[in-house]
Amino acid sequence: MRMKGLLWGDIVFQYKYGFYFLYTILTVFYIGVAITLPQSWREKIVILMIFTDPAAMGLFFMGAIVLFEKSQKVLDSLAVSPVKPIEYVVSKLLSLAFISTSAGLAIAMASGLPVNLFTLTISLFCSSCLFSSFGLIIAAKATTLNRFILATIPIEITVMFPAVGYLFGWRPIWGLVHPGVCMMEVCLQGSFVPVAFGILFGWTVLFLFFALAVIRAMLQSVGGVAL
Amino acid sequence: MKPWLISFKRFIQEIWHDKMLFFICLSPILAGVFFRFGIPLLERFFAERLHYGLHLDQYHVLFDLLLGALLPYMFCFASTMVMLTEYDERITGYLAVTPLGKRGYLLTRLGFPAFLSFFGSCALLIVFSSSRMPLYLITLIAFLSCLLCFNISLLLFALSGNRVEGLALAKLSGLVLLGLPAPFFVPNEIQFFLAPFPSLWIAKLAVERKLILLIPAVLTGIVWILPLYRKFDHKLSRC
Numbered sequence: 001m002r003m004k005g006l007l008w009g010d011i012v013f014q015y016k017y018g019f020y021f022l023y024t025i026l027t028v029f030y031i032g033v034a035i036t037l038p039q040s041w042r043e044k045i046v047i048l049m050i051f052t053d054p055a056a057m058g059l060f061f062m063g064a065i066v067l068f069e070k071s072q073k074v075l076d077s078l079a080v081s082p083v084k085p086i087e088y089v090v091s092k093l094l095s096l097a098f099i100s101t102s103a104g105l106a107i108a109m110a111s112g113l114p115v116n117l118f119t120l121t122i123s124l125f126c127s128s129c130l131f132s133s134f135g136l137i138i139a140a141k142a143t144t145l146n147r148f149i150l151a152t153i154p155i156e157i158t159v160m161f162p163a164v165g166y167l168f169g170w171r172p173i174w175g176l177v178h179p180g181v182c183m184m185e186v187c188l189q190g191s192f193v194p195v196a197f198g199i200l201f202g203w204t205v206l207f208l209f210f211a212l213a214v215i216r217a218m219l220q221s222v223g224g225v226a227l
Numbered sequence: 228m229k230p231w232l233i234s235f236k237r238f239i240q241e242i243w244h245d246k247m248l249f250f251i252c253l254s255p256i257l258a259g260v261f262f263r264f265g266i267p268l269l270e271r272f273f274a275e276r277l278h279y280g281l282h283l284d285q286y287h288v289l290f291d292l293l294l295g296a297l298l299p300y301m302f303c304f305a306s307t308m309v310m311l312t313e314y315d316e317r318i319t320g321y322l323a324v325t326p327l328g329k330r331g332y333l334l335t336r337l338g339f340p341a342f343l344s345f346f347g348s349c350a351l352l353i354v355f356s357s358s359r360m361p362l363y364l365i366t367l368i369a370f371l372s373c374l375l376c377f378n379i380s381l382l383l384f385a386l387s388g389n390r391v392e393g394l395a396l397a398k399l400s401g402l403v404l405l406g407l408p409a410p411f412f413v414p415n416e417i418q419f420f421l422a423p424f425p426s427l428w429i430a431k432l433a434v435e436r437k438l439i440l441l442i443p444a445v446l447t448g449i450v451w452i453l454p455l456y457r458k459f460d461h462k463l464s465r466c
Contacts, residue, residue, distance in 0.1 A: 017391040022399055029402070064394040071315045145308040145390055146245040153250075 003087050010095035019061070023103045026053065034111035044167055046111045047187045051163060054103035055127040055183070058096045059155065062135025063148030065092070075222045085216040089136060089208065093129045100128035115187055123186040123197065126204040130179055131159075133207035140218040179203040230327040234335040238309060247305045255298040255347070259355030262290040266357065285411070287358035288433050292407050295352050295368045296426075299344035299376035300404075304397065306336045307380040311390040314462075323463045333381075333459065341377040345369050364433065367441060371429045374448040378425065378455065379403055385458035410434045423447060 014020065030053070034046050069075050078088060104124040108115060134155050142148035163180025167188070175181045176196055182203075185196035242248045266283055273281045313319045323329045348369035352360060360368070379400050387393035406426030409418050411434075421427040428444035 013391075017389070018395045022395045025399060060398070061391070061394060064391045067312075068315060068389055068391050071312075144241075144245055145312055145394070146242060146247040146305055149308070150246055150250055 002083060003091065006083065006087055006091035007094055010091050011098070013065075014095060014099065019057075019099055023054065023057070023099050027103045027106050030107045031110040034107065042111060043113060046107060046113050047167060047184065048164065050104040050107055050124070050187070051127070051180070051183060052160060054100045054107070055124055056131045056156070056159075057100050058093070058128055058132025059135040059152050061096070062092070062132055063139045063142055063145055063152070066136065066139035067142065067145060067148065070222075075219060079219045079222045085219055086212055088219070089133075089212050089215050092136060093132045093208070093211075096132050097125050097128040101125050113187075115189060119186050119189075119193060119197065123183050123200060126200045127179070127183045130200075130204045130207055133204070133211040134159075136211040137207070137214045140214045230325065231331050231335050231339075234322070234327050234331065235339050238306065238336060238340075241309055242305050251298070251301045251305060252347075254301065255294065255351055258297055259294055259351050262294055263355040263357050266290065288360075289408055289411050289430075291352060291356050291358050291360055292368065292372075292430055292433055294355060295348050295365075296372040296376065296404065296407065298347045298351060299341055299369075299373040300379070302340040302344040302347075303337060303376040303380035306340050307383045307393065307397070308390070310336050310380075310384050311387065311393040314384070315389050319463060329460060329463045332463070333456075337377055337380050337384075341373040344376070345373045348372055360433070364436065368429060368433055371425065371432070371441075371444050371448065374445070375403075375425045375429065378448060378451045381452065381455045381459060385455045385462060406430055425451070 030046075030049050034042060034049070037045055066075075101121060101124045105117065105121060107113075108120055109117070113120075135152070138151045138155070139148055142151060159178075159180045162175060162178045163184050166175055166178075166181045166184045176185060176192055176199060179200055182196035182200035186193055186200070190196070239248065242251070270281045270283055310319070313322070319332070322332050327335070349365055352365040352369060353362070356365065382403075383393050383396050383400060387396050403424050404426050406421045406424040406428070407430045409421050409427050410430045413421075418427060422443075425444055425447040428440055428447060432438075432440040432444055
């Protein structure tokens with residue numbers, strides 16, 4: 001019941017502050033771009049668009065969400081409520097993953113991406129949760145938006161570059177230990193989809209626990225004292 | 228003048244502590260080096276190793292346009308984030324009733340950064356322009372890019388209620404920059420859907436080099452400022 005309330009609260013928050021509106025516009029825009037692309041480029045560019053925007057939205061927005069909650073003293077209230085850190089983290093991840101996955105699927109379907117929709121859904125969901133976990137870890141430590149945005153840049157480079165390289169033909173087998181590469185392997189329907197899927201899932205769970213540890217520490221120290 | 232300088236100094240100190248100032252100065256230089264030297268290397272690599280002609284010569288003006296807009300965009304974006312944080316933390320309302328005033332607040336947070344980035348943008352284009360733009364065009368492109376980025380920042384601050392909305396709008400405001408690549412990829416008859424955006428006229432001015440295009444470029448810039456300033460003023464009055 002508490003989880004349901006938190007999740008609903010996050011969805012309403014994101015709706016109120018225009019996330020749904022924003023991603024409706026961006027999805028239409030990306031579909032428009034995808035349709036105008038030549039068939040030979042379309043698959044790769046669509047995968048690139050999905051991976052760098054809807055899937056990664058948590059990394060971009062989490063800073064604003066958490067810093068806003070800090071300034072509105074929402075976290076202070078949550079810290080003394082029965083809400084557990086895991087519920088807070090899962091609620092954030094699920095609510096953003098819903099937007100990411102829906103937008104990514106809409107772009108993939110409308111642009112005719114030749115991919116298994118079930119595996120794409122699961123990998124989009126995992127990627128979104130992974131990026132949101134990165135966002136949560138950074139946001140918990142950040143004090144200003146500028147600092148948050150700067151801190152996300154190394155993460156973006158680390159996750160995006162090998163993945164983009166893999167998409168455009170740089171494909172060493174050991175690259176599959178990288179979460180971004182795994183997402184690409186699933187989207188490209190390569191020969192190692194089950195392995196890639198397992199590794200992506202593993203990274204997602206690992207960073208979920210990292211995020212949980214960081215959020216637990218943050219909630220225990222809001223207001224300047226250790227609870 | 229003194230309150231303006233104090234306010235601007237405080238803003239610079241804040242982005243200095245965030246390391247944002249360092250990043251704002253460094254990344255346009257890296258982009259300039261990449262556009263000026265990296266792209267020709269990439270073209271040669273593709274031609275010699277992969278036997279594939281990239282032929283990016285026709286896009287050198289576009290690279291210059293992006294380079295010209297990068298510094299003002301980053302500087303204004305950083306100041307928008309500071310302004311949104313100050314608004315959320317209710318500092319803006321207090322600042323607006325000090326001798327700084329609303330106009331002083333806007334000038335020190337957006338006007339001064341845009342003004343300073345004009346010189347930076349000129350310097351970047353002089354050093355790294357890959358299309359060898361003449362000096363008069365570099366000055367115009369830098370000035371118009373600063374005006375454009377000032378507008379985008381004003382739009383972000385004036386239309387968003389808090390930093391979450393601000394960041395969502397920031398993502399959407401990227402669409403305002405779509406006018407920059409439009410003359411290179413979009414047919415003429417469709418380009419004019421982007422006519423309300425100054426970015427289209429800046430790009431057309433750089434491509435066609437007709438000074439008459441300066442008029443719509445400046446006019447679209449100013450037309451955006453007027454309603455946005457009214458909205459900004461109204462927003463500060465409610466603080």
